[in-house]
Amino acid sequence: MAPLPSSDGLSRAQGFLAPLQPSSSSVPDSGFLGPLPVAQDVWVVRSLFSIGSGQTEGLTYAGLRGRLLDMLGPNPIVHPALSFGNNESTGEELMEEMARVQEVVAGRDVAFRLDSTMTVVRREGKLALHSVVPLTEELLTAVSSLGEVGWLVAPNLQHWLFLPAWMEAFPHATVALVPEALGESLEDKLPCLADHKGPVCQLGQPEVMMRLAAETGLTGHMLEGAPLSLNEFLFYHGASSTLVASDSFYGGYDMEETPSWFARLWFKLTRGGSFRKTRLPIYRTIRVVSHGSPAALLQSTAQTLQGLGPVNRITFAHGTSPFTQEQFKAGRAGENKGWNGHGLKDLFLHCWRVGLVEQGATGLLLDQDLLAEKAVSSCPRCRKANFCTPALCISALG
Numbered sequence: 592m593a594p595l596p597s598s599d600g601l602s603r604a605q606g607f608l609a610p611l612q613p614s615s616s617s618v619p620d621s622g623f624l625g626p627l628p629v630a631q632d633v634w635v636v637r638s639l640f641s642i643g644s645g646q647t648e649g650l651t652y653a654g655l656r657g658r659l660l661d662m663l664g665p666n667p668i669v670h671p672a673l674s675f676g677n678n679e680s681t682g683e684e685l686m687e688e689m690a691r692v693q694e695v696v697a698g699r700d701v702a703f704r705l706d707s708t709m710t711v712v713r714r715e716g717k718l719a720l721h722s723v724v725p726l727t728e729e730l731l732t733a734v735s736s737l738g739e740v741g742w743l744v745a746p747n748l749q750h751w752l753f754l755p756a757w758m759e760a761f762p763h764a765t766v767a768l769v770p771e772a773l774g775e776s777l778e779d780k781l782p783c784l785a786d787h788k789g790p791v792c793q794l795g796q797p798e799v800m801m802r803l804a805a806e807t808g809l810t811g812h813m814l815e816g817a818p819l820s821l822n823e824f825l826f827y828h829g830a831s832s833t834l835v836a837s838d839s840f841y842g843g844y845d846m847e848e849t850p851s852w853f854a855r856l857w858f859k860l861t862r863g864g865s866f867r868k869t870r871l872p873i874y875r876t877i878r879v880v881s882h883g884s885p886a887a888l889l890q891s892t893a894q895t896l897q898g899l900g901p902v903n904r905i906t907f908a909h910g911t912s913p914f915t916q917e918q919f920k921a922g923r924a925g926e927n928k929g930w931n932g933h934g935l936k937d938l939f940l941h942c943w944r945v946g947l948v949e950q951g952a953t954g955l956l957l958d959q960d961l962l963a964e965k966a967v968s969s970c971p972r973c974r975k976a977n978f979c980t981p982a983l984c985i986s987a988l989g
C-alpha cells in the first residue's frame with residue numbers, strides 16, 4: 592500500500608514541532624526494532640506502520656480520523672487527554688500531540704503511526720512468524736538468519752495487512768488464518784492467497800492445529816465470544832512459557848519507551864487516560880458486549896488459561912512487548928497497590944473482566960474465581976472477588 596505523506600516536513604515548514612527523538616528502546620520511525628530475543632527460540636520484531644493508510648474498507652484512515660476527532664470533541668485542545676494536569680505525556684510530548692491534532696483538525700494528511708509486534712518462534716530450524724510486520728530487505732535478512740520460515744500466522748481479523756509481501760518472499764510457507772466471523776473474512780481481504788504455492792489453512796481445524804503444534808511448538812486456542820473485528824487465536828509456546836497474543840492483550844508502554852504521538856493520544860482516549868497501564872481499549876470490550884458474549888469469553892478463556900503450563904511472559908501487538916512476570920511483580924501493569932493479581936494469566940483475564948463490566952456486561956459470575964486453583968480472596972469490601980481494585984468492587988456492579 593502507498594504510505595500516507597508524512598506530516599513532518601510540513602510541520603517543520605509551518606513552525607510546528609518536529610517529532611520527538613525517541614529513546615533507544617523505542618520503535619524507530621523507519622526500519623524495525625529487533626529481532627529481540629525474549630526466550631529460548633522466541634523473538635519479537637517491532638515496527639511502526641501507518642494505521643488506516645491505503646485501506647478502503649474496515650479500518651480506513653478517514654474512519655480513524657473521524658473517531659479521533661469525535662473522541663476529542665468540538666474543542667480538542669481542552670480535552671483532558673491533552674491537558675497538562677494529570678497526564679502521562681510530558682509537556683514536550685503534549686506539545687507534539689497538540690500540534691498534530693491541530694494539523695488533523697485543519698484537514699492535513701497526518702500519518703497515524705502505530706507500533707506493531709511480530710513474534711517469531713523457532714523449532715528445529717523452522718520459524719513461525721505470528722502477526723507479521725512490514726517487510727523490508729533488512730528484516731528479510733535478519734529473519735532469515737534465525738531459520739527457515741515455515742509458517743505465517745494471521746492471528747485475528749485485523750493482523751493480515753503485511754502478509755502479501757511475506758507470502759511473496761516465502762512462497763512455500765504454510766499460511767494459517769483465523770476463520771471468518773460476522774461476514775469478515777481474511778480470504779476476501781487477501782486475494783493473493785489464490786496464487787500462494789504453499790498450503791493455506793484455517794486455524795481451528797484439528798489437523799492444522801496438530802501440525803502447527805508438531806512443527807512449531809505452538810498450541811492455539813480460539814478466544815471465544817469476541818467475533819467482531821477480532822476472532823483471535825491465542826497461542827502458547829510451552830517450551831518457553833510464552834503466551835502469544837495480538838489484540839487480546841494491551842500491556843501498555845513501559846517507562847523506557849516513547850511511543851508515537853498517535854499511540855500516546857489514541858490510547859489515552861481509548862484506555863481510560865493511560866497509554867502506559869495494562870488495559871484493553873474500549874473498542875475491544877464494547878464489541879464483545881454488542882456482538883459477542885462476555886460470559887463465553889471469560890469462561891472459555893479461563894478454561895484455556897487453566898489448561899496451559901506456566902505463563903512467564905506475554906507477547907502482544909501494540910505496546911512494549913513482551914510483558915514479563917518480573918515486570919508484573921514490579922508493577923508495570925499499573926494496577927492499584929494491593930491488587931491481588933497472581934500472575935499473568937490473572938492479569939489477562941482481569942483486563943477483559945474489568946473492561947467488559949465497564950462496558951455494561953452483566954451476568955459474568957463476578958464473584959467467582961475463574962482460575963479456581965487460586966481461590967484467594969483479596970477484596971476488603973466483598974471478600975469474594977479476586978479481581979476487585981480499591982476503585983472498583985466488581986461484585987457491587989451486579
Ligand SMILES: [Fe+2]
Pocket residue numbers: 749750837838908909
Ligand atoms: Fe492490532
